[in-house]
Amino acid sequence: MSLEIDPNLQSAELDGREDHAPGDEPPEDAGHWILNANLGLGFSIVLTVAAFLVAGSNTIYAPAIADALIVLAIAQMGVHLVFFLHITTGPDNTNNVLALAFGIMVVFLIVVGSIWIMYNLNHNLMPVQEQMPSP
The missing domain is CATH 1.20.5 (Single alpha-helices involved in coiled-coils or other helix-helix interfaces)
Incomplete structure (x- = not known):
């Protein structure tokens, strides 16, 4: 593809084909934020229910329950950091x-x-x- 016939070359519009500088990203709509918040809420609920099930049932070998709860707690922290605090690698x-x-x-x-x-x-x-x- 030649640069001379690229329709986005002179339009100064951002699209998903190139890298963007910080602060130069295309604006995100409200649906993006609502979807992320609901997705994070869903993950949090699933991890919380899983922790209660692990602690209250005999599905996991008894000495390993503490390890399973630690893994679920770390996963819960990761969900909160990414979906609610918006900590990314950007x-x-x-x-x-x-x-x-x-x-x-x-x-x-x-x-x-x-x-x-x-x-x-x-x-x-x-x-x-x-x-x-x-x-």
């Missing part, structure tokens, strides 16, 4: 991914720091029997 999504990574890091530091402090307090404090004077 070039215009870098700030959202960095904000998410920073939030995860802060929560990790708070949880690990709290556990570290409680462990050190438990290890370094005097036992209760030695604190109270005996009559």
Whole structure:
């Protein structure tokens, strides 16, 4: 196909044949957002029901129930990140991914720091029997 006879060459219209710069994408209609939200809701409901079924039935070997629930929880987080928080791999999504990574890091530091402090307090404090004077 020659560039001289390309009808979209001079029209400056965006179509799905070429890459687009961030902010230069064709506008998405409301139906796209509604479809994504409903699809995410459907996946979330299916994963939640699956978690309740796994926990409440004998279909999975008992020691593996915790592993199955962890896998379902990770899948649930993935559905929420993609369908509700719109975290994608697009070039215009870098700030959202960095904000998410920073939030995860802060929560990790708070949880690990709290556990570290409680462990050190438990290890370094005097036992209760030695604190109270005996009559």
